[in-house]
Amino acid sequence: MNTAIQLRAALADRLTENGTLTEPEWSSAVRAVPREFFTSSYFLAVAGSVPTAYRPVREGRTEWLEGVYSDKTLVTQLDGRTRPGDMADGTVTGSPSSSSTLPSLVLRMWQQLGALAGHQVLEIGTGTGYSTALGAHRLGDANLTSIEYDPVVGRAAASALKAAGFAPRLIIGDGLRGDPDGGHYDRIIATCSVRYIPLPWLHQVRPGGKILVTLSGWSYANALALLDVTGPGQARGRFLPGYTSFMIARPHDRPPRPTLALLPGEERPSRIAPAKLDDWTGGWVAQLAAPSAERMGAGAEQILWDVSTGSQARTVPDAKGGWDVVQRGPVRLWDRVERAVQHWQDVGEPHQQEFGITVSAAGQRVWLGTEDGPGWDLPV
Incomplete structure (x- = not known):
């Protein structure tokens, strides 16, 4: 079994070889800082579990130290209260609330x-x-x-x-x-x-x-x-x-919401493919356009629910191979998302690195391309 010192050195070598570590001072830090001191226990997700279940991994177990020096995020708390060192063997469900980032x-x-x-x-x-x-x-x-x-x-x-x-x-x-x-x-x-x-x-x-x-x-x-x-x-x-x-x-997290009931509303064809919201940048652009909305669903069946007003939007495939959207409430969520995603598509669907942000007394604005390009105000 490799020692912690050997595993730290091996991690530093891997991160240097893959281009992550480019400065010797940070390589020295990786070799010197014992990550095991900070992750004496952690959770591992149980593969295939729905909802996701987690099992604790504690110091002394065969897999523990190898996991500590893997380049992985290690979950150390669920739901703001459950920590792996505080529970018996077995599994538990919950939402990660603290971790040691990869x-x-x-x-x-x-x-x-x-x-x-x-x-x-x-x-x-x-x-x-x-x-x-x-x-x-x-x-x-x-x-x-x-x-x-x-x-x-x-x-x-x-x-x-x-x-x-x-x-x-x-x-x-x-x-x-x-x-x-x-x-x-x-x-x-x-x-x-x-x-x-x-x-x-x-x-x-x-x-x-x-x-x-x-x-x-x-x-x-x-x-x-x-x-x-x-x-x-x-x-x-x-x-x-x-x-x-x-x-x-x-x-900054959203307030608790009641059980969501999907209600009837105004229906029309969607001008964008709903699955664009599953794209890393596409979903972020949609979030900029509807900052008070929570997104659920995936693929052709997206669901947006506005935390502030209760407005809803949901998409469904239509009989012709396209998509329809149903909207209700004072905020037409899909209208906003469509306009933003179309702006993004018009310039070739660039990654987020083509976006910028300006903060001033007037507010906080994210923009695409240049400051005078399409932009969205952050919910300050």
């Missing part, structure tokens, strides 16, 4: 952030603390502050960081409000997604600094953006290549 994504984001020795960095979402430890190794404890929303998760991360020999500044609180003591940071990195850029971040990063964050929404489509802060409350940025997703920050 190392390749964590390291790619740290490098995209461009944080250097001497930079003051604010991390939103401590999670297990593994990403925090990597950052502390590279930047130094005194240069890193990390905020965790969940007190149980935060206390566990603090213990793991101390055991691993790191002592960054840790805060339990709402990271969307930024550093409760204020502060002037050179960088902010978020390991959760948000519906819009929180205003405190824009005032706590120095002009010329950067914010790296995943934008998501109630349809759970995701896009990673790197913003340059141009002044207090102002920023401009682009979305980055690749496919990045994170759990949405709990204060």
